[in-house]
Amino acid sequence: MYTRRCSNVSRRQFIGTSAALLLAPRLKAADAGATSAEPIIDIHQHTHYHGRTDDELVAHQKTMGATLTVLLPAGSPVNRPSTHEGKSNGLQAECYGNESVVNLAKAHPKEFLFFTNEVPDLPEARTEMEKYFKLGARGIGEQKFGVDCDSVYLERVAELAQDYGVPVLLHFQHEMYNLHIERFHKILRKFPKVNFIGHAQTWWANIDKNHADQTVLYPKGKVTPGGITDRLLSDYPNMFGDCSAGSGLNGLTRDEDFTPGFLDRHRNKLVFGSDCEDAMGSGPKCQGAQIIAAIRRFAAGKGIERKILYENAKKLLKL
Numbered sequence: 001m002y003t004r005r006c007s008n009v010s011r012r013q014f015i016g017t018s019a020a021l022l023l024a025p026r027l028k029a030a031d032a033g034a035t036s037a038e039p040i041i042d043i044h045q046h047t048h049y050h051g052r053t054d055d056e057l058v059a060h061q062k063t064m065g066a067t068l069t070v071l072l073p074a075g076s077p078v079n080r081p082s083t084h085e086g087k088s089n090g091l092q093a094e095c096y097g098n099e100s101v102v103n104l105a106k107a108h109p110k111e112f113l114f115f116t117n118e119v120p121d122l123p124e125a126r127t128e129m130e131k132y133f134k135l136g137a138r139g140i141g142e143q144k145f146g147v148d149c150d151s152v153y154l155e156r157v158a159e160l161a162q163d164y165g166v167p168v169l170l171h172f173q174h175e176m177y178n179l180h181i182e183r184f185h186k187i188l189r190k191f192p193k194v195n196f197i198g199h200a201q202t203w204w205a206n207i208d209k210n211h212a213d214q215t216v217l218y219p220k221g222k223v224t225p226g227g228i229t230d231r232l233l234s235d236y237p238n239m240f241g242d243c244s245a246g247s248g249l250n251g252l253t254r255d256e257d258f259t260p261g262f263l264d265r266h267r268n269k270l271v272f273g274s275d276c277e278d279a280m281g282s283g284p285k286c287q288g289a290q291i292i293a294a295i296r297r298f299a300a301g302k303g304i305e306r307k308i309l310y311e312n313a314k315k316l317l318k319l
Contacts, residue, residue, distance in 0.1 A: 038306070041313035042066035042288065044142070044169070044199065044244040044273025046095040047073070047104055054104050056279040061111065063281025064274065064288050069112050070317070071101035072142040072169065075119040076128070082121045082145045082153075088177075091144050093277065098132050105136075113317075115139040115169065120153035126160050133164050138317050141169030142199070149178040150186045158191040167195040167316055169242060172202040174214040181206060181228055188236040195316060197271065199242035203229055204251035207262065218250050223258040225265075233266045240316060241266065243295065243308070244273030249287055252294040259298040267304045271313040 042061065047054060061069050074097045077089040090096070101114040116132035117140060118125040129140060140161050147153045149172065161168045171177045178184075181202050188196065201217035209226035211219060232239045243252065252259055263270065272295065274288025282289045292309065299305035 037065060038310070039067040040065050040272060040292070040309045042069040042274050043197070043271045043313050044242055044275040045069050045071055046091065046093065047071060047100040048094055048096040049277040050094050052277060052279055058108060058111065060279055060281040064286060065292065066274070067111070070138070071104060071112055071114040073098045073101045073115065073117045075117050075145070076122065078119055078122065080119070080121070082119055082147050084146055088145065091142060098128070102132065102135055113138050115141050117141055117143065119145055120147060120157050126156065129160060137166070139166045139169060141197070142171055143168060144171035144177045146177060146179070148180055148183070150180065150183045154178070154187060155190070158187060158194050161194045162191055167197055167240070169197040169199060171200040172198060173200050174202045174217065185232065185236070188232070188239055192238055195238050195240060197240045197242050198229065198232070199244060199248070199273070201247045203241070204247040207251055218247065220254055223255040225258070225261070230262070233269045239269065240312070241270045242273045243270055243291055244275035244288070246287055248273070249291050249294065252291065252298065256298070260300045263295070263298055263304055263308065264300050267307050268312060270308045271316060272309045
C-alpha cells in the first residue's frame with residue numbers, strides 16, 4: 001500500500017513539495033519581521049544589476065525593508081533577433097543568469113528566493129528552465145525579449161508555467177519587449193490557470209484609457225480609468241501587476257486623484273517590486289523606497305497597503 005502511493009506521486013508534486021519545505025524557513029523569517037517591522041515581499045530584483053555586487057544588493061534590500069526578495073535572472077547571452085542581436089543580453093542591464101540567483105539564494109536562504117528564465121525562442125529554453133525548477137525556482141521571469149506577447153514562444157513559456165504551477169513575470173515595452181500588449185488577452189484566455197505579472201513602461205503607460213501614442217513610455221498628467229492595463233487587471237483573474245521600476249513609480253504618482261481608486265480597485269492584483277539598481281536602499285536615489293512610500297501614501301487603508309506590499313505576493317508565490 002505504501003509503495004503504491006509513493007509511485008503515484010507525480011514529479012511535479014514531488015518537486016513542489018520539496019520546494020515548499022525548502023522555502024518554509026524563508027516565509028517564517030519574513031513573517032517574523034512583523035515583530036519589529038511589517039514584512040515586505042519584493043518580487044523584482046536582479047543580481048549584478050549594472051555591476052552592483054551581491055553584498056550591496058543584500059544590504060540594499062535590508063535597508064529598504066524587504067524581508068523576502070525574488071531574484072529574477074537573465075537568459076543566456078545569445079545574439080539573435082529576440083535579444084536584439086545581443087543588445088538585450090543580461091536584460092539590457094548587465095544582470096546575471098540562473099546560476100547567479102541560485103547561488104545568492106543559497107547563501108541567504110532566509111532573505112531570497114528565485115525565478116528561472118531563458119530566451120523563449122531558444123530550442124533548449126524549456127529544458128534549461130526545468131533544471132532550475134528542480135532546484136526550487138518559484139516562477140519564470142523576467143521575460144524581457146523581442147517577441148510578440150501572443151507568439152508561440154510565449155505560449156511555450158506559459159505551457160511550462162502551467163505544468164509547474166508557477167507565475168510568469170513579463171516586461172512590456174513598445175517596439176522592444178513582449179510586443180502588442182493589446183493582444184495579450186489572447187494568452188490570458190488560452191492559459192487561465194497561469195498567473196501572469198505585468199511590468200514596465202508599456203504596462204504602466206496603459207493604465208490610462210486615453211494613452212494613444214505608444215511611443216510615449218513615461219506619460220505624465222491625468223489618467224482616465226479604463227486603459228488596457230486597467231481592463232486586463234479587472235477582466236482576467238490570472239493577470240497581476242508589478243509596481244516596480246521608474247515606470248511603476250511614474251504610474252503611481254502621475255495623477256494623485258486616480259491612484260487611490262486604482263489601488264483599491266486592484267487591491268488583490270498588485271504586488272510590490274523594486275527593480276532598482278542603486279546600492280542605497282533609501283532616499284531619492286532608490287526607486288524601491290519611493291515606491292513603498294507611494295503605496296503607503298495612496299492606499300486607502302492599511303489593509304490595501306498590506307495586500308500590495310506583502311499578502312498578494314505571498315499568495316501568488318504559494319508561500
